[in-house]
Amino acid sequence: MQAETLSGGFADPSLHSAHAFRSVMEAMARPGTLQDISGAAPPAPLSPAAGAVLLTLCDTETPVYLAGDADTDAVRAWLAFHTGAPMTGPSHCTFALGTWDALTPLETYPIGTAEYPDRSATLIVECPTLDAPSATLKGPGIKESAMLSLPEHDAFVKNSALFPLGLDFIFTSGSRVAALPRSTEVLCADSKPLSREEGSA
Amino acid sequence: MIEYNFAYLDEQTKRMIRRAILKGLAIPGYQVPFASREMPMPYGWGTGGVQVSAAVLTPDDTFKVIDQGADDTTNAVSIRTFFERTAGVQTTTATQEATVIQTRHRIPEEPLNDGQILVYQVPIPEPLRFLEPRESETRKMHSLEEYGLMHVKLYEDISRHGHIATSYAYPVKVEGRYVMDPSPIPKFDNPKLGDMAAIQLFGAGREQRIYALPPYTQVTSLDFEDHPFEASKADHGCGMCAATDSYLDELIIDDTGGRMFVCSDTDYCEARQAAGHIGKDNGGKDAA
Ligand SMILES: [Zn+2]
Numbered sequence: 001m002q003a004e005t006l007s008g009g010f011a012d013p014s015l016h017s018a019h020a021f022r023s024v025m026e027a028m029a030r031p032g033t034l035q036d037i038s039g040a041a042p043p044a045p046l047s048p049a050a051g052a053v054l055l056t057l058c059d060t061e062t063p064v065y066l067a068g069d070a071d072t073d074a075v076r077a078w079l080a081f082h083t084g085a086p087m088t089g090p091s092h093c094t095f096a097l098g099t100w101d102a103l104t105p106l107e108t109y110p111i112g113t114a115e116y117p118d119r120s121a122t123l124i125v126e127c128p129t130l131d132a133p134s135a136t137l138k139g140p141g142i143k144e145s146a147m148l149s150l151p152e153h154d155a156f157v158k159n160s161a162l163f164p165l166g167l168d169f170i171f172t173s174g175s176r177v178a179a180l181p182r183s184t185e186v187l188c189a190d191s192k193p194l195s196r197e198e199g200s201a
Numbered sequence: 202m203i204e205y206n207f208a209y210l211d212e213q214t215k216r217m218i219r220r221a222i223l224k225g226l227a228i229p230g231y232q233v234p235f236a237s238r239e240m241p242m243p244y245g246w247g248t249g250g251v252q253v254s255a256a257v258l259t260p261d262d263t264f265k266v267i268d269q270g271a272d273d274t275t276n277a278v279s280i281r282t283f284f285e286r287t288a289g290v291q292t293t294t295a296t297q298e299a300t301v302i303q304t305r306h307r308i309p310e311e312p313l314n315d316g317q318i319l320v321y322q323v324p325i326p327e328p329l330r331f332l333e334p335r336e337s338e339t340r341k342m343h344s345l346e347e348y349g350l351m352h353v354k355l356y357e358d359i360s361r362h363g364h365i366a367t368s369y370a371y372p373v374k375v376e377g378r379y380v381m382d383p384s385p386i387p388k389f390d391n392p393k394l395g396d397m398a399a400i401q402l403f404g405a406g407r408e409q410r411i412y413a414l415p416p417y418t419q420v421t422s423l424d425f426e427d428h429p430f431e432a433s434k435a436d437h438g439c440g441m442c443a444a445t446d447s448y449l450d451e452l453i454i455d456d457t458g459g460r461m462f463v464c465s466d467t468d469y470c471e472a473r474q475a476a477g478h479i480g481k482d483n484g485g486k487d488a489a
Contacts, residue, residue, distance in 0.1 A: 013212060014206065014207035014208075014212055014215075015207060015259070015260065017212065017215070017216075018207065018208070018215075018258065018259040018260075019259050019261075021215075021219045021256070021257070022257065022259055024223065025219070025222060025223065025226070025257065025400070026400075028223050028226045028227060028415075029226050029400045029413075029415045029416060030315075030415070030416060056216070056219070057216060057219065057220055057223075058216075059213055059216055061213075061217065062220070094220075114344035114345075115340040115341065115343075115344045116234075116340075117228050117231060118221070118224035118225075118228060118231065118233045118234075120224075122223070139376075140229045140376055140414075140415040140416075140417065140418040140419075141226070141415035141416055141417060141418070142417060143416070143417045163228075163378075164228050164231060164378060164379070168223070168224070168227045181226060181227035181228075181415075182227055182228070183227060183228065183229060183376070183415075
């Protein structure tokens with residue numbers, strides 16, 4: 001077992017996860033806000049923020065899908081050691097982790113059932129930045145409207161149309177986190193609806 | 202000295218509750234099932250609320266507990282002491298100073314802000330339960346938005362009493378989708394549920410359900426065009442602080458049946474008295 005596997009967890013698991021959860025909860029309750037999250041030092045290519053989200057929410061009850069470059073032996077070993085979460089593919093995961101390109105398309109993830117819409121996946125999307133607001137958001141958790149940096153628009157528009165079914169998203173970059181629940185309505189930054197060209201592209 | 206887990210619950214239980222809270226926030230008004238744990242207090246003491254508080258508190262929080270508006274009942278004091286000991290939180294009775302407020306049966310009079318979390322203790326989370334005892338059926342009704350029976354029940358009230366008689370746990374619709382039980386708050390408090398700056402979390406221990414309202418969520422009390430919802434309102438002021446905008450409890454004050462009306466929110470009432478507002482039963486002239 002590599003030293004990297006054993007290190008990088010929360011130094012004080014109950015305190016660090018309590019603080020990290022509050023950051024994730026604030027992010028999910030107030031879409032468009034950026035929250036600081038710290039305490040984890042996962043192996044590359046995971047961001048400290050993604051590591052903290054995984055340590056806070058994952059355990060033996062939550063199958064995890066590692067997408068694309070996030071699926072390395074080092075990440076698998078680290079996650080197994082610190083959380084015990086079993087690895088799985090996209091169709092049975094509770095959490096998925098990766099860049100947007102690696103995670104898409106979204107059609108294979110569980111979106112919940114009519115009677116249990118909570119039985120749906122949460123996607124942890126590693127982003128190069130959260131500082132380039134590209135979409136206007138409306139809905140629960142948002143006073144009038146909010147802005148958020150999103151990797152694209154269409155997929156989120158489609159996802160929110162599934163409400164109350166759908167996926168929930170946590171965006172991570174460096175040591176910051178944002179979120180987009182299925183309840184949020186996603187508009188373009190210039191707040192006009194998607195043009196037909198973009199919509200059908 | 203006994204070593205407790207932080208906030209009493211083990212880490213795996215807190216993670217499970219935390220995941221349920223996130224799904225609850227993502228689907229406002231929908232009841233997320235969770236595996237409730239035994240707590241060192243009886244169910245009637247709000248074990249659902251206690252478990253939700255345990256999952257959200259950090260040692261940086263300032264915690265307040267109100268029971269029917271009061272900070273000093275046995276129940277409120279026990280829960281406050283429990284988290285002082287197990288989570289190392291500061292506690293307060295002042296609504297404005299609190300970052301997390303656990304409540305039974307009331308929403309504070311003082312408007313809450315965006316740095317606050319309100320945790321409700323819920324006895325019966327299912328608003329359709331009295332119409333349909335089977336969980337499998339109520340789940341189906343929610344999934345199909347089959348809320349007609351609920352309206353029929355409220356309308357029967359109108360034909361029998363001339364108005365909707367339900368005055369506690371008055372059902373609401375969240376963002377035009379899920380019908381939700383706001384817990385047994387008086388319907389006077391219903392208008393505060395919507396558009397609130399604080400996060401609202403609801404925990405039912407015995408029934409094993411968690412649900413949530415993110416800030417600024419649209420919440421409407423069920424009603425009819427010809428009988429719009431009306432929050433009950435007293436026609437007199439508080440005997441202690443003369444407030445005319447608060448929810449009042451009726452107190453018997455002597456053996457001859459003398460009565461007075463006083464704010465149920467004790468922090469609100471005491472702050473008003475300290476600011477010089479004096480009601481008619483407190484040596485002042487009646488403000489009403
Ligand atoms: Zn008063």
